[in-house]
Each structure stands twice: as structure tokens, then as C-alpha cells.
Amino acid sequence: MGRDEHPSRRTFELLSDEIRLRIITALGDASGEDGYASLAFTDLRERTGVEDSGKFTYHLKQLLGEFVEETKTGYSLTLAGIRAYQAVIAHQSEGSVTVEPFDVPGECRTCGGDRRAWYEEGRGHVGCADCGEIQFRYPVDARHVDPADPESLLDAMHERALRDYGSMLRGICPYCGGTAVSDLRFEADHWEGTGMIDDDALVHVVCEACSWFVYANLAAALRIEEPVQAFFAARGVDIWSEYLWTDRIDWAVDSVDADPIRVRGHFAYDGDHLSIVVDGDARIVEARTVESAES
Ligand SMILES: [Zn+2]
Ligand SMILES: [Zn+2]
Structure with a gap:
């Protein structure tokens, strides 16, 4: 396979167009409790907001067989289309929420200082108010964090990390579905410059496909x-x-x-x-x- 024929190149070419993204988003937004929607041609065109029927047909055809499929009643998302829609909505909520540091039970294992939790740039943190050491850090979707209820951050961080640890440690990346492999790490290299604590032994799990990784202490x-x-x-x-x-x-x-x-x-x-x-x-x-x- 030549460099130009790499499948991911075609994926991004297909998704690089505003109208094509709007078609995928319209099909996803029309879906709900009853499953993924199938929309008739005219309905889909109107929801996409494209007046020019010829132009709309051209872009719809580009997506057919890859992100969109024809059904008895119209058009719906393929599995790849659902994945693309999920990526779009996951990205929409990023970076919109912060939670200032608040006290949580426990004390810093290094200096005995007060333990705090906070949320910034899409990640939840648990760390020390005095020495700045970070004990735990994990990405959390802003939709699960209510700034008026800081405790919601703790639950969201715990549930997300627990799910990811479980999936990764059992060999499946929860994000791309690739194969995840585990090993033990003893050196502190990874933590240098990050402010994260060093531990006696850390479990490192990495996805061979997308490189998503987690470091977890053994406990x-x-x-x-x-x-x-x-x-x-x-x-x-x-x-x-x-x-x-x-x-x-x-x-x-x-x-x-x-x-x-x-x-x-x-x-x-x-x-x-x-x-x-x-x-x-x-x-x-x-x-x-x-x-x-x-x-
Ligand atoms: Zn400390
Ligand atoms: Zn992956």
C-alpha cells in the first residue's frame, strides 16, 4: 500500500469538508432512545442546511459506504459514522469548565500537607496544597463535572479511571478498540518534570494502536x-x-x-x-x- 493510500488519509479527506461533517452530525443528532436515526433524503438535506440539492447529493455520495449507508427509509450512520459522530460531540465539551482547588480527605504522602482536588484543561487532579505534588490525574469529560458541586469531579474522575483501568488491564483500549499491553515500571523517568509522585512499582498499560496509556499504582x-x-x-x-x-x-x-x-x-x-x-x-x-x- 502506497503512502497516499493509507486508510486514515482517506478518512480525514472525507471528514475535512464542512457539509460532510454536518451530514454526520445531523444523522447523529436525530438519533435517540429508539436507536440511530434513518432520515429521508429531503429531511437530511434540510437538517444539514444545504439549499443546493446537487451539491448536497455530491457530498452525501462521498460518505456512502464508509460513514453513511442507505436504508429502506433513507440514510443512517455506519459504525464508522457513529465513531466519527462520537469524536465530534466529545470534542465539543472540552475546556469549558474549571473547578478551583478544594479540600479532600487525606494528606500528602511526601510532606503531610493538605490534600486538594481541582479540574483544569480537561483533567481532574488530586494533589498537595503545600508541596504541589500530584497524586492522581486523569482526563474527565466536562459534562460530568458540575462546578457548583465540586464533589461531582471526584465521582467522575474515579468512575472514568476505573472503567479505563479495567478495560486497558484486560487488553482492550476503551478509546480506539486496539490491543493494550501491560508491564511494570520501576524507574521514575516518566514522572520527572510532571510533579507526579514516584511509587515503588507502577503498572503501565499502553494501546498498541492509538498510544493511549495509563499509569496506575498497584493498589x-x-x-x-x-x-x-x-x-x-x-x-x-x-x-x-x-x-x-x-x-x-x-x-x-x-x-x-x-x-x-x-x-x-x-x-x-x-x-x-x-x-x-x-x-x-x-x-x-x-x-x-x-x-x-x-x-
Ligand atoms: Zn506535599
Ligand atoms: Zn487505542
């Missing part, structure tokens, strides 16, 4: 695993509702072996321990509950 990444959920559920703790940056989930790394890579650590609750061994792909290879000797 956050491991909570999608069955033994961890079972350990906390048996002790009356709903680990899904605990924010990813919480101090209430007690996790510590005990040792790290280099060859083969094995990270040994444990969750603790009320004197009981869940000892875990993780391999270099961030998979649990051993999980063992050690109950408190007192009981």
Missing part, C-alpha cells in the same frame, strides 16, 4: 482482580466505591525481584493481610489471605 490496578475484591468484600468493604486515590485501602510493596520480575506486596485490613505476588506483566501469580492471629 489501584489490583482492585479489578477477583482475590482483592473477595478479600475486601469478606470484610464488608465495597472496594469499587473507594476512590482510586484513597488512603483507606492499605497497600504496601514488600520486595521486588528482578529476574524474573516478581513484586511482593500486601493489602491490610483490620489486622488481616492479603499477600500478593505480581509478575512483570502486572498479573497476579499468587494471592494468599493471612488472618489476624488474635481471632
